[in-house]
Amino acid sequence: MSNKNNDDSRISLRVRIGHDLKRRIRAGEWNAHTALPPERRLAEEYEVSLGTIRAVMSDLVDDNYVIREQGRGTFIHRGKFDKSFSRFFRMNTDGLGAADGHVLSISSRQATPDETKKLDLDQESLVVVLERERTLDGKVTITENIVLPRDRFQVFTTLSPRDLEGLLYEKYEAFAGVLINSATEVLSIRPATQTETTTLQLKAEEPVVVIERIAQDLAGYPVELRTSVGGSFNFKYRIEIS
């Protein structure tokens, strides 16, 4: 344990060790496929009892930092966005697979003031922009505009769209070492533009659903701004509340 809070005995061991482990996870001490040290070893390292380590791990599970598997070990968690996203824009004709994503172009430019704010960038920072579309049965169902901070995604400017086929978040991890962990989405509806009516093959007067996503890494730092647009009449979204 090193920095600031982590020696303050006013804060419980459970919380302090939790903070430290989160820091170590974010620092990349373990990747998505290597297990964290077992409970017993962590208990020795931190010089606390097994029960305390178990309480800490329980918190990390609640916070979606790790998943535990009996007999195998404790592994760092990865969000299931593509799964959750495919719940969006689910077609009324149920039972068919999620739409495939294809990157159309990769470019680079200066961030807009809005992007600067939402990605928590410095003034006049550069961003990498991806244009992407999702197709289902050969038809374009969603268009996506994705904005990434250039300092963490520099390599992307050297890639071709073909390198980014499939699940985008796996590419973030593979090429830029960025692990997406959580996101906030805001959903709204507005009339379609002429272009959208054409490319999305919308019905007359059919408005579009716009979803603006801000995705965070394990540190909670915003690393992706994604705007998705799709037709609204085939759109369904399912929410569970408690």
Next chain:
Amino acid sequence: MSNKNNDDSRISLRVRIGHDLKRRIRAGEWNAHTALPPERRLAEEYEVSLGTIRAVMSDLVDDNYVIREQGRGTFIHRGKFDKSFSRFFRMNTDGLGAADGHVLSISSRQATPDETKKLDLDQESLVVVLERERTLDGKVTITENIVLPRDRFQVFTTLSPRDLEGLLYEKYEAFAGVLINSATEVLSIRPATQTETTTLQLKAEEPVVVIERIAQDLAGYPVELRTSVGGSFNFKYRIEIS
């Protein structure tokens, strides 16, 4: 502990005691304002250690059965639906309070096949139907159609709309002893009908957002079917994913 699973030693104490406490909670052994027995007493009653009871309580918290308050006690949980619902249909002109709900009519009829299925009713059961609207600054923003199983909401046929002003779920608890704990909502968009365009004062060609909610009691049994309709261009919904 009494029934079936609860003496099967193949199942952990943690789970068995959890089941038993859930059963007791659902049976109404404690109401929303009386605390459950303290940890130490439960440990004696079930003849297990304190740590085991704490593990059980932790599960009950995760499952939204109870909330714990240090120094006060453990209380049964109540969903925060009106709070979460007011996130729906938030007007673009932010910062104003949630819409007030007013019941317009209370009636009774036979359930449709769809309602029978969704509310898990017997064939030819009766339902109580409420018509409700939500207004903001004097304007109707949402119309709601609410369907309740008559066997659990018989008293509602004797009430007047004035008895149901305000938070509806509090009335369910007060008049029918039904405690809403969780819900699933499905959101979709469709063109507005002529009537909707008038009553909701929609813009030309503005479609509506339709939200179909199935709400469950503590036992997970469906007790309310609610269909809400509102204009889509002022609609925003915020989702957090992890």
Next chain:
DNA sequence: AAGTGGTCTAGACCACTGA
């Protein structure tokens, strides 16, 4: 002061996974 939940210890034994 009495009573509540929260933290923590120092173990023991069980259930599951993988080599």
Next chain:
DNA sequence: CAGTGGTCTAGACCACTTT
């Protein structure tokens, strides 16, 4: 088989709320 997380015990002491 060794190593992992899961369950459980029998306490002690602390922090907070209410009377």
